[in-house]
Amino acid sequence: MTQQKPEAECEPLNLLADWISREQLAQELGLTSDTLSRWEARRMGPPCTRIGRKTLYRRASVQDWIRAQEQVHPVRKSRGRS
Numbered sequence: 001m002t003q004q005k006p007e008a009e010c011e012p013l014n015l016l017a018d019w020i021s022r023e024q025l026a027q028e029l030g031l032t033s034d035t036l037s038r039w040e041a042r043r044m045g046p047p048c049t050r051i052g053r054k055t056l057y058r059r060a061s062v063q064d065w066i067r068a069q070e071q072v073h074p075v076r077k078s079r080g081r082s
Helices: 022-029 033-042 059-069
Strands: 019-021 049-051 054-058
Touching: 019 022, 019 059, 022 033, 022 054, 033 054, 054 059
Parallel strands: none
Antiparallel strands: 019 054, 049 054
16 A cells, blocks of 8 residues: 655745746846846836836746747848938
């Protein structure tokens, strides 16, 4: 007969396995964390959540956001006067 462990003694779940920090995302995208902060303030970057002072991004949401940025014919912003 095998005894089962009570739920309290089971291994803890890794609740943040699907989440990455702002610093990790900035490194992956080749940006600074300040840029991601600015994007968050302007509501133009990938969706994020805050837990205390920590800003976290769900990996799947970041991938969806990157796909949404894809353009068939990228538009160049003009510089100066036109």
